[in-house]
Amino acid sequence: MSRSFGVDLRGIIELLSQHLYSSPRVYIRELLQNATDAITARDGGPARIVLEPAEHTGDGTLRISDSGIGLTEDEVHTLVSTLGRTSKRDELGFARQGFLGQFGVGLLSCFLVAEEIHLVSRSAKGGPAVRWTAGASGTYEVVADDSARAEIGTTVTLVPRRDAEHWLQHDMVAALAREFGELLPAEVLVGTERIAQPRLPWLRPSDEPYDAYVERLAGYCERTFGFRPFDVLPLEIPAAGLTGAAFVMPDTAHPGSRQAHRVYLKRMLVGDSVEGLLPDWAYFVRCAVNSSALRPTASRESLYQDEALLGVRDELGTVLKDWLVRLGATEPDRASALLAKHQLGMKSVALVDDDLLRLVEHWLPFETTDGYVTLRQFRRRHNSILFTPDVDEFRQLAPVAQAQGLGLLNAGYAYDSELMRRVAEVDGAVATRRVVPSELLAAMDRPDPVVEDQLRMSLRLARTVLERHDCDAVPREFDPISLPALLITDANRERQRDNAEISEHSDPLWAELLGRLAEPESTASQQLVLNTRNPLVRRLSELTDRTLAELTVESLYVHALLQSRRPMRPKDTAALNRSFLDLLDRAVRR
Numbered sequence: 001m002s003r004s005f006g007v008d009l010r011g012i013i014e015l016l017s018q019h020l021y022s023s024p025r026v027y028i029r030e031l032l033q034n035a036t037d038a039i040t041a042r043d044g045g046p047a048r049i050v051l052e053p054a055e056h057t058g059d060g061t062l063r064i065s066d067s068g069i070g071l072t073e074d075e076v077h078t079l080v081s082t083l084g085r086t087s088k089r090d091e092l093g094f095a096r097q098g099f100l101g102q103f104g105v106g107l108l109s110c111f112l113v114a115e116e117i118h119l120v121s122r123s124a125k126g127g128p129a130v131r132w133t134a135g136a137s138g139t140y141e142v143v144a145d146d147s148a149r150a151e152i153g154t155t156v157t158l159v160p161r162r163d164a165e166h167w168l169q170h171d172m173v174a175a176l177a178r179e180f181g182e183l184l185p186a187e188v189l190v191g192t193e194r195i196a197q198p199r200l201p202w203l204r205p206s207d208e209p210y211d212a213y214v215e216r217l218a219g220y221c222e223r224t225f226g227f228r229p230f231d232v233l234p235l236e237i238p239a240a241g242l243t244g245a246a247f248v249m250p251d252t253a254h255p256g257s258r259q260a261h262r263v264y265l266k267r268m269l270v271g272d273s274v275e276g277l278l279p280d281w282a283y284f285v286r287c288a289v290n291s292s293a294l295r296p297t298a299s300r301e302s303l304y305q306d307e308a309l310l311g312v313r314d315e316l317g318t319v320l321k322d323w324l325v326r327l328g329a330t331e332p333d334r335a336s337a338l339l340a341k342h343q344l345g346m347k348s349v350a351l352v353d354d355d356l357l358r359l360v361e362h363w364l365p366f367e368t369t370d371g372y373v374t375l376r377q378f379r380r381r382h383n384s385i386l387f388t389p390d391v392d393e394f395r396q397l398a399p400v401a402q403a404q405g406l407g408l409l410n411a412g413y414a415y416d417s418e419l420m421r422r423v424a425e426v427d428g429a430v431a432t433r434r435v436v437p438s439e440l441l442a443a444m445d446r447p448d449p450v451v452e453d454q455l456r457m458s459l460r461l462a463r464t465v466l467e468r469h470d471c472d473a474v475p476r477e478f479d480p481i482s483l484p485a486l487l488i489t490d491a492n493r494e495r496q497r498d499n500a501e502i503s504e505h506s507d508p509l510w511a512e513l514l515g516r517l518a519e520p521e522s523t524a525s526q527q528l529v530l531n532t533r534n535p536l537v538r539r540l541s542e543l544t545d546r547t548l549a550e551l552t553v554e555s556l557y558v559h560a561l562l563q564s565r566r567p568m569r570p571k572d573t574a575a576l577n578r579s580f581l582d583l584l585d586r587a588v589r590r
């Protein structure tokens with residue numbers, strides 16, 4: 001007698017195909033999963049799954065037979081014919097240990113490729129064999145037929161949907177069975193070809209030398225992820241029934257790139273681009289793992305975000321961190337090569353992890369006025385780290401700082417300034433300090449009073465010219481001599497505050513100097529520091545042509561602005577054009 005599922009089956013199939021499963025290919029996974037679970041439930045019986053694709057059955061159908069526990073007629077009614085019913089949960093609805101399935105909808109995925117499903121089964125519990133036939137239209141039939149099957153187990157036959165015939169053909173079935181079921185703990189055959197290999201590739205047989213093991217895993221990584229790993233780490237978390245391997249990528253990876261791990265749950269593939277297994281900072285590591293305790297989402301294509309997954313993520317993060325610290329201690333050259341490639345990730349972890357902070361201090365080179373050196377080397381030379389939080393500011397201040405014998409570090413790249421703050425938190429406030437531009441000003445000498453006097457008129461003129469740029473002119477003697485002027489953007493109020501800050505940390509001489517520098521009458525937001533050692537600046541006082549003197553001052557301002565690499569405002573561009581073209585005009589006319 002034909003019965004109805006009592007639901008709109010076509011609607012459900014459409015729901016599954018469009019919103020749950022990414023592709024019809026998952027039907028093979030669901031069939032393999034049911035066969036494996038049935039074998040597990042039989043406990044101790046033969047473990048054999050045979051897939052016969054269309055070329056083998058000869059009638060376009062696919063047959064999959066297992067030596068599992070089978071189904072009685074009653075079970076076919078209650079379990080197979082009732083959507084959402086499953087034998088793989090206990091009375092309280094918890095997933096039963098050892099089984100892959102849990103939702104009671106997997107068999108329906110066969111309707112993504114099949115018009116009809118035939119199931120013939122004989123139960124290990126006894127009773128006659130039973131035949132179940134269901135159509136995608138939503139009807140099914142159950143018939144007890146003792147002659148349908150002699151051995152205990154189940155055979156499912158799929159009659160293809162129109163246009164889905166290719167899903168049931170040999171090459172497709174073999175490829176999918178290999179992908180999903182390669183590690184299943186049963187003998188899996190497609191036709192006569194054996195698919196499953198019982199050994200998890202990352203487990204090391206007791207007689208395998210460690211080097212050969214690492215080499216074998218490197219080959220596995222190349223085949224699976226497409227890169228030869230920088231290093232291979234075996235993984236084991238007994239509490240999560242997890243074993244596997246982590247592969248460190250040899251080249252720069254993007255910190256924002258998606259994690260893509262190959263994950264098996266109870267030896268069935270979940271996917272090869274599964275996310276969420278490692279902390280975000282470990283973006284340069286790929287894992288292949290099998291776990292018996294983590295849970296899949298309903299689609300079985302990703303991991304369910306629960307406490308167990310969070311625990312695993314933390315533990316794997318610790319394993320990777322320990323490895324990094326060990327590498328730094330035992331193989332410093334390799335550690336620094338790795339750090340150089342994965343700087344961003346390392347820096348981001350170092351912000352929250354002191355072990356990694358030490359590693360970064362030891363091995364990561366930073367741009368400084370001493371060239372590329374590590375934080376540790378820099379601190380050894382200068383006691384504390386004076387840094388700029390901005391690359392442009394570093395470019396502008398480095399030559400001046402260098403000439404004054406001050407060590408300056410470029411902390412203008414991602415995470416650098418935060419790292420400096422972290423070092424100060426861990427090692428005390430004096431360990432690192434942000435440079436304030438006026439600090440450099442403080443390190444420069446005031447000009448000789450005679451020179452200052454000679455330049456008095458020029459300075460007055462310069463202040464008048466620069467007023468329209470909201471800029472003050474300040475004379476100082478500094479190196480390098482070749483640099484005529486340095487532009488310091490430092491709003492007055494901000495400067496006062498910075499000065500107060502420096503006074504707290506500096507010796508009394510500096511504090512006094514800074515006190516003198518806090519010229520209260522100046523409210524300009526910028527200062528053009530004119531280098532009184534520079535010949536061009538010196539010659540300013542000799543100019544009798546006022547217009548030429550004004551043009552020269554404006555050119556010095558624009559030049560210093562360009563040097564500072566700050567954005568040009570329209571009025572700056574106008575000044576650049578005016579001064580450059582007028583000077584050119586004068587030169588040509590002469």
Ligand SMILES: Nc1ncnc2c1ncn2[C@@H]1O[C@H](COP(=O)(O)OP(=O)(O)OP(=O)(O)O)[C@@H](O)[C@H]1O
Pocket residue numbers: 030033034035038066068069070071079080085086087088100101102103104105106107108154
């Ligand atoms: N090959 C089989 N041998 C024995 N029982 C089977 C077989 N295939 C399906 N069943 C029974 O039918 C039930 C429903 O199967 P279905 O694949 O729809 O869901 P499930 O495997 O329980 O859960 P999931 O939706 O997570 O796959 C199973 O719980 C199982 O009891």
